[in-house]
Amino acid sequence: MQAKNLIYDGTFDGFLSAVFYVFEFKLKGVTIQNEFTVQQGLFSENERIITDEIKANRVWNGIKSKLSSNGSYQLYYAFLSEVVGVEDLLLDFIQYAFSQRKKVDKDYSHPSILKTAQIAKSVGREKHRMEAFVRFRLTKDDIYFASIEPDFNVLPLIEKHFKRRYADQKWVIYDIKRGYGLFYDLEKVELINMDFPENFNFTKTDDAFFATQEFEFQKLWQDYFKATNIESRKNMKLHIRHIPKRYWKYLSEKQPN
Amino acid sequence: MSFQRTQEKLKILADAAKYDVSCSSSGSKRANTNKGLGDASGMGICHSYTEDGRCVSLLKILLTNHCIFDCAYCVTRKSNDVKRAAFKVQEVVDLTINFYRRNYIEGLFLSSGIFKSADYTMERLVAVAKKLRLEENFNGYIHLKSIPGASDELMREAGLYADRLSVNIEIPTEAGLKKLAPDKKREDFIKPMIKVKNEIIQYNAEKKIIKSTPKFAPAGQSTQMIIGASGENDFQIMQTSNHFYKNYNLKRVYYSGYVPISYDNRLPQIGSAVPMLRENRLYQTDWLMRFYGFDVSEILNEQHQNLDLDVDPKLSWALRNLHEFPVDVNTADQRMLARIPGLGMKSVFKIINARRFRKLNWEHLKKIGVALNRAQYFMVCDSNQFEKRDLTSEKIKGLILQNSTSKYQKMLSNQLSLFG
Ligand code: SF4
Numbered sequence: 001m002q003a004k005n006l007i008y009d010g011t012f013d014g015f016l017s018a019v020f021y022v023f024e025f026k027l028k029g030v031t032i033q034n035e036f037t038v039q040q041g042l043f044s045e046n047e048r049i050i051t052d053e054i055k056a057n058r059v060w061n062g063i064k065s066k067l068s069s070n071g072s073y074q075l076y077y078a079f080l081s082e083v084v085g086v087e088d089l090l091l092d093f094i095q096y097a098f099s100q101r102k103k104v105d106k107d108y109s110h111p112s113i114l115k116t117a118q119i120a121k122s123v124g125r126e127k128h129r130m131e132a133f134v135r136f137r138l139t140k141d142d143i144y145f146a147s148i149e150p151d152f153n154v155l156p157l158i159e160k161h162f163k164r165r166y167a168d169q170k171w172v173i174y175d176i177k178r179g180y181g182l183f184y185d186l187e188k189v190e191l192i193n194m195d196f197p198e199n200f201n202f203t204k205t206d207d208a209f210f211a212t213q214e215f216e217f218q219k220l221w222q223d224y225f226k227a228t229n230i231e232s233r234k235n236m237k238l239h240i241r242h243i244p245k246r247y248w249k250y251l252s253e254k255q256p257n
Numbered sequence: 258m259s260f261q262r263t264q265e266k267l268k269i270l271a272d273a274a275k276y277d278v279s280c281s282s283s284g285s286k287r288a289n290t291n292k293g294l295g296d297a298s299g300m301g302i303c304h305s306y307t308e309d310g311r312c313v314s315l316l317k318i319l320l321t322n323h324c325i326f327d328c329a330y331c332v333t334r335k336s337n338d339v340k341r342a343a344f345k346v347q348e349v350v351d352l353t354i355n356f357y358r359r360n361y362i363e364g365l366f367l368s369s370g371i372f373k374s375a376d377y378t379m380e381r382l383v384a385v386a387k388k389l390r391l392e393e394n395f396n397g398y399i400h401l402k403s404i405p406g407a408s409d410e411l412m413r414e415a416g417l418y419a420d421r422l423s424v425n426i427e428i429p430t431e432a433g434l435k436k437l438a439p440d441k442k443r444e445d446f447i448k449p450m451i452k453v454k455n456e457i458i459q460y461n462a463e464k465k466i467i468k469s470t471p472k473f474a475p476a477g478q479s480t481q482m483i484i485g486a487s488g489e490n491d492f493q494i495m496q497t498s499n500h501f502y503k504n505y506n507l508k509r510v511y512y513s514g515y516v517p518i519s520y521d522n523r524l525p526q527i528g529s530a531v532p533m534l535r536e537n538r539l540y541q542t543d544w545l546m547r548f549y550g551f552d553v554s555e556i557l558n559e560q561h562q563n564l565d566l567d568v569d570p571k572l573s574w575a576l577r578n579l580h581e582f583p584v585d586v587n588t589a590d591q592r593m594l595a596r597i598p599g600l601g602m603k604s605v606f607k608i609i610n611a612r613r614f615r616k617l618n619w620e621h622l623k624k625i626g627v628a629l630n631r632a633q634y635f636m637v638c639d640s641n642q643f644e645k646r647d648l649t650s651e652k653i654k655g656l657i658l659q660n661s662t663s664k665y666q667k668m669l670s671n672q673l674s675l676f677g
Contacts, residue, residue, distance in 0.1 A: 138358075219264065221359070
């Protein structure tokens with residue numbers, strides 16, 4: 001029999017719809033792939049899955065009843081990693097969960113569960129880092145704007161945090177890599193796509209776009225950062241472990257003067 | 258706010274505050290319920306790290322570095338010839354709010370040299386916090402340093418607006434304090450601690466009856482001790498800590514390896530090394546006390562007055578208590594699991610969860626992330642490949658050090674994270 005390759009639209013609901021399909025037709029040996037990263041298998045047949053919110057919800061509720069809340073979080077986190085092949089890993093996890101009577105999400109001796117937990121952990125780490133390393137800059141339109149480029153798709157995970165914290169200011173957090181952002185308008189958070197001017201430089205605080213005092217506060221923050229270091233305890237290795245270099249270009253304290 | 262003047266002051270007053278190690282911003286439950294700015298209800302976040310590797314989560318500054326006292330270990334001391342500056346209350350408020358809005362910080366840590374008198378200084382610290390809360394609707398974290406000798410009334414007010422209060426004991430023993438900080442009296446540190454402790458107790462009692470009691474220092478109080486300035490041994494230091502934890506409900510004691518900053522023959526010379534490894538061993542011991550169920554006397558006592566530098570305190574304890582081992586990971590209780598060298602609390606919980614599904618063997622443990630190079634000598638599991646040889650402590654220590662030379666060498670030459 002030919003192996004099947006299920007293609008979905010890249011959303012979590014799309015993925016869950018694919019899982020529904022696998023269960024409905026009791027398919028064996030399938031793979032699930034995101035439409036943006038499809039790799040043609042030599043002997044496999046592609047099948048497009050249509051995202052169906054109702055089916056997706058049924059699967060999700062089923063998963064939640066078979067796992068602790070921590071387990072279903074891990075699954076969602078791992079999905080957002082966008083790691084190649086993560087869908088197949090999660091499918092295996094889900095199939096194992098449905099085959100057992102006990103809740104299995106803490107059974108780290110099962111390879112898919114351990115692997116999922118490990119990926120979820122990296123995603124969790126980056127979520128945490130984004131909560132730490134987002135740097136807002138005040139624009140001329142009175143909106144606090146931040147650009148990020150995370151390895152994993154963590155915007156959906158940090159929305160709540162920023163909404164709770166910055167309830168009295170308008171803000172945007174924009175994922176440049178994935179081309180979408182969150183916009184809080186003092187009431188609610190929306191997903192947005194933005195068109196940036198041709199010459200817009202994400203790391204530069206250009207006075208055409210940003211408020212005049214923005215430069216001053218960045219400078220004060222840089223000075224503070226310098227003054228608080230204790231030279232005789234300097235340890236750059238540790239420093240870089242805490243703030244990996246790939247994040248530096250968006251950190252105001254790491255900008256050259 | 259004049260940018261240039263603020264800039265000048267910030268440089269001076271951040272520089273002078275940097276030796277205070279407490280920077281934690283967790284433990285409060287102040288949530289954003291008023292659609293204002295900020296939220297201090299979650300875990301504190303480190304927004305940046307200094308080049309020496311410490312977390313930056315709060316804007317840590319002095320209100321002023323003018324001081325009428327002359328403590329030998331302090332850059333701000335009266336006899337030190339440095340540039341002096343003082344912030345206005347409003348300047349500190351503006352800095353805090355604007356840094357917070359840009360997601361640079363979790364809040365403010367405000368300390369001060371003593372100008373004029375303790376109360377005069379304390380009053381201004383309180384004014385900053387009050388303004389932030391009442392005028393700016395700020396729910397971020399505020400840590401105020403209590404000025405030794407400030408009145409009870411001001412301490413009470415401070416606790417209404419701050420999340421945490423601390424008074425630095427600085428020198429672990431009374432004799433050391435006398436030598437290095439002749440203007441200070443031990444009672445002056447203890448009195449505010451008692452006041453804060455009692456207010457917290459009273460708050461907890463009242464909370465049960467009146468729902469709307471204003472929160473009092475919801476993240477509790479902490480203190481700091483300087484290590485290696487006044488000759489105390491580790492036993493004395495940890496006894497003092499233990500005393501503070503037990504008697505004043507402290508949330509945290511911080512240990513700060515002394516950074517030589519002055520030519521004073523009562524102190525280590527400028528250029529002598531900061532005792533970073535020792536500082537780390539003290540933190541590890543503190544953790545064992547607070548989270549691993551150890552009594553301080555198990556780790557440090559008359560016979561064993563200083564922590565080993567070559568091995569961590571848990572391993573050191575285990576080597577002195579081989580009769581408690583090996584522990585069977587498939588049956589042991591949490592307390593004993595937590596005592597196995599190489600097992601952190603996270604691994605302990607993972608083991609307890611995983612062993613409900615099957616008996617664990619070495620492979621499982623490895624996958625869970627147990628540091629077997631240390632743990633293997635202290636445990637048995639579902640396997641007969643166990644180190645059955647009757648090894649002596651010296652032998653075990655030798656084997657462990659041999660198998661982890663690179664790691665321990667790094668530890669000896671560099672600062673390390675807790676229980677890496
Ligand atoms: S009272 Fe405080 S600020 Fe003044 S010299 Fe002593 S330690 Fe320094």
